[in-house]
Amino acid sequence: RLEEFLKKEVDLELSTLPDFEERVIDFSEVEQLMSSINTIPAPCAPVINPQAPNAATGTSLRVCWGLFSDDTVECYQLCYKPVSNERQSDEQAEHTLKVKETYCTITNLLPNTQYEFWVSALNASGISPPSERAVYVTAPSPPTIKSKKIRSCENAALVCWESRDINPVDSYMVEL
Numbered sequence: 001r002l003e004e005f006l007k008k009e010v011d012l013e014l015s016t017l018p019d020f021e022e023r024v025i026d027f028s029e030v031e032q033l034m035s036s037i038n039t040i041p042a043p044c045a046p047v048i049n050p051q052a053p054n055a056a057t058g059t060s061l062r063v064c065w066g067l068f069s070d071d072t073v074e075c076y077q078l079c080y081k082p083v084s085n086e087r088q089s090d091e092q093a094e095h096t097l098k099v100k101e102t103y104c105t106i107t108n109l110l111p112n113t114q115y116e117f118w119v120s121a122l123n124a125s126g127i128s129p130p131s132e133r134a135v136y137v138t139a140p141s142p143p144t145i146k147s148k149k150i151r152s153c154e155n156a157a158l159v160c161w162e163s164r165d166i167n168p169v170d171s172y173m174v175e176l
Contacts, residue, residue: 016043039150043071043121046102051136058111058141064103065119065131073121083114083135111141112167140169 046051048065054064063080079095097104109115114137123126143161151158163169 040072042126043073044069045129046119046131048131048134056139058139059109060107061136062105063117070121074123079115080115108168109138113138
C-alpha cells in the first residue's frame with residue numbers, strides 16, 4: 001500500500017487562501033512588570049561620621065560612614081573639597097573617589113586645613129542622595145624650632161619656634 005501511495009501524485013494546493021488578521025500584541029505592561037520584579041531599589045543616603053580623634057595627620061584624613069538600611073550597595077562615591085571662602089576655587093578643587101568599604105584614608109592633603117566630605121552609595125539601579133556634609137581638619141605641621149634663639153639657665157629654658165601653617169594653630173604642647 002505504501003508503495004502505491006508514493007507512486008500517486010498528490011495535489012496539496014489550497015483552493016482558497018487563508019485570511020489571517022495581522023495583530024500586534026502589546027507586551028509593554030508585561031515587560032515593565034517583569035523588570036520591576038528583578039530590580040533592586042537605589043540605595044538610601046549614607047550617614048557620614050564626624051571626625052574621630054587621631055584620624056588625621058598633617059597630610060591625611062581617615063573618613064568613615066555607615067548605611068543604616070539593608071540596601072544592596074556595590075560601591076560608594078566619596079567627594080571632598082577644601083573649605084574656602086572663594087566660590088571658584090571650591091568648584092575646581094572638588095575630588096571624587098570610588099570606594100568599596102565604608103571608610104577611606106585620603107592622602108596628599110594640606111596641613112592644618114579644613115576639608116568638606118560627603119558620600120553617596122551606588123548599585124545597579126542608581127545612586128543614592130548624598131549624605132550630609134561633614135568637615136574634617138588635618139593636623140598642623142610641626143613647628144620649626146629657632147635654635148639660635150634658645151636660651152637656658154640653671155632652672156629655666158627659653159625655646160622659640162615658628163609655625164609653617166597658613167591657618168592659626170589653637171595650641172602647642174611642649175615636652176621636656
